[in-house]
Amino acid sequence: MYVGVTWGTRAPAKSTSDRLSAGGNDRHTSAAMLSICARHTRGGIYLCNYLTTQRAGGPAPCHVSTSQPSLSKGHRDYSLPNASWSQNLQDLYNKYQELTKNGDWKRLPSYNTSVHHREGDPMDGERENRLFTRNLDKDGVGLEYCMFYNKAEKRMVCIFQPGPYLEGPPGFLHGGCTATMIDSTAGGGAVCTVGPVFTANLNIDYRNPILLGSTAIADSTVEKVDGRKVYTRCTVRGHDDKVVYAEATGLFIKSSNL
């Protein structure tokens, strides 16, 4: 399976995110993000690669390619920093980017559509479908995130910043969105380990609420592969590891239908 690429050396946007995180306090970022977002609206549909899967019957394990299949079409890689990123998110990104240098970790590119980016599928023009986690046109109002995969550890880390459009309890992230990030991170780790999967079971203990605009890390490991069944464990914690937001286990089933 082709997974993605690690191209993209665009310099991190600093100025706005620095302003956003002035004082280094994520708690003040969500309100600021609203105004920032108004200035960074991006219209149009980005037709991009995100997750590519192999056809039924193909071998399972994926690899991270260093080719650049989508650049020629101008597809945007959403895993790269933008002006809505807080300093904490940017710092975590820099930290994991540094870890990619010895090859143990790979940054996964992220696009806003998925299906027609299976390797071998024709790039058949614009589609209305969008990846659930990338369905908003404004930077910062939804999910800002970037995933890094460590093959040896079968571990997927997703650094993320939930924006103001994801509110559940006043000021805090909706639990369904936390579940989405757990599902995507653990599912992504499962995909990178065995190939295409469906989520079969997800159990989540919510420990602490996540403030909108804050920076968090979902950290998932594949604990066991038993035939088609992939067992994962995921923890969501704050950017500085001081608070645990959620703990989860997930069962993913390898599928030949994706």
Ligand SMILES: CCCCCCCCCCCCCCCC(=O)SCCNC(=O)CCNC(=O)[C@H](O)C(C)(C)COP(=O)(O)OP(=O)(O)OC[C@H]1O[C@@H](n2cnc3c(N)ncnc32)[C@H](O)[C@@H]1OP(=O)(O)O
């Ligand atoms: C490329 C990398 C880049 C990454 C970049 C970022 C990542 C980007 C995101 C991508 C990561 C995806 C993240 C979103 C993932 C979704 O959102 S998936 C959508 C939500 N899930 C679904 O819709 C699945 C719905 N369920 C189904 O389709 C089917 O029930 C399933 C899960 C495919 C299983 O059906 P099946 O293939 O017929 O398998 P079945 O024979 O029933 O069960 C197989 C085995 O699993 C067991 N099992 C099945 N279900 C369960 C269960 N709920 N509990 C316990 N055991 C179970 C069975 O007992 C059986 O065990 P054994 O008898 O073999 O011991």
